Amino acid sequence: DTAVSQTPKYLVTQMGNDKSIKCEQNLGHDTMYWYKQDSKKFLKIMFSYNNKELIINETVPNRFSPKSPDKAHLNLHINSLELGDSAVYFCASGVAETQYFGPGTRLLVL
Amino acid sequence: SQQGEEDPQALSIQEGENATMNCSYKTSINNLQWYRQNSGRGLVHLILIRSNEREKHSGRLRVTLDTSKKSSSLLITASRAADTASYFCATGKDNAGNMLTFGGGTRLMVKP
Numbered sequence: 219d220t221a222v223s224q225t226p227k228y229l230v231t232q233m234g235n236d237k238s239i240k241c242e243q244n245l246g247h248d249t250m251y252w253y254k255q256d257s258k259k260f261l262k263i264m265f266s267y268n269n270k271e272l273i274i275n276e277t278v279p280n281r282f283s284p285k286s287p288d289k290a291h292l293n294l295h296i297n298s299l300e301l302g303d304s305a306v307y308f309c310a311s312g313v314a315e316t317q318y319f320g321p322g323t324r325l326l327v328l
Numbered sequence: 329s330q331q332g333e334e335d336p337q338a339l340s341i342q343e344g345e346n347a348t349m350n351c352s353y354k355t356s357i358n359n360l361q362w363y364r365q366n367s368g369r370g371l372v373h374l375i376l377i378r379s380n381e382r383e384k385h386s387g388r389l390r391v392t393l394d395t396s397k398k399s400s401s402l403l404i405t406a407s408r409a410a411d412t413a414s415y416f417c418a419t420g421k422d423n424a425g426n427m428l429t430f431g432g433g434t435r436l437m438v439k440p
Contacts, residue, residue, distance in 0.1 A: 222370070251427065253430075258432070259414060259432065259433050259435075260430070260432050260433075261371075261416065261430040261433075262430070263427040263428065263429065263430075266427045273427060275427070308370055308371070310371075315358070315359050315361065315376055315420050316361070316373050316376060317371075317373065317428060318373065319363075319370035319371040319372070320370050321369060321370045322368075322369070322370050
C-alpha cells in the first residue's frame, strides 16, 4: 500500500547506456514530479507533470525525458548516461502545495 | 542556485534539548514547507506555512515565517533520538502544486 513507489531502488550502469526509472503513485494525485539529489544532498526539481502540462526545469539536459502512460505513472528515461548523472532520483506526487516522495532510486554511472 | 539556504548545515544536540533551524530565500513565495529526510529514505512533509501566516504549530514543531526578511525557522522542542535526520525547507510560488525549490538542508543529530 506504498503511496509513491519507484523501481529500481538501485541502478548501476555504464556510461552511454539508456535507462529508465519507473514511478507509480496510488494517491490519486494529478501532479507528479521528478527531483535529483546530488552527493551534497541538494535537491533540484527536474520536471513537473500533470495531464495538462509538462514543466521542465531549463537546466535539465534533453537526455532526460519524462514519460507518463497514465495519471498514476511518471517514468524517467535517460539517454546516453554520463558520470555526472550519478545521484539519487526522487519521484513525488502532489495535491495543492504538498508533495509526497518516493523512496528514491540510487543511480551510479560507471 | 538554491532558493532556500539553510543554517546551520549541521547541528548536534542532546536528547531533550530544542533544535532550531533557519531557512532564507530570495524571491516572493506563496508558501514555505519543511520536509524531513531520514538517511537513505525519501522526504516526508512536516508542515506548511503560507505567506500570510507568521507562525504555525504541529506537535513538537513550531515554524515561523518572516516575509520581510525572507526567512523561516523550524523549532523542534524536546528533541528525541528519532528526530535525527536532514531537514529541508522548500518554497512554493503558488498554491497550484507547482515545483518546489529546496534548500540545502540541515543535518540534525540528536544524541541519546
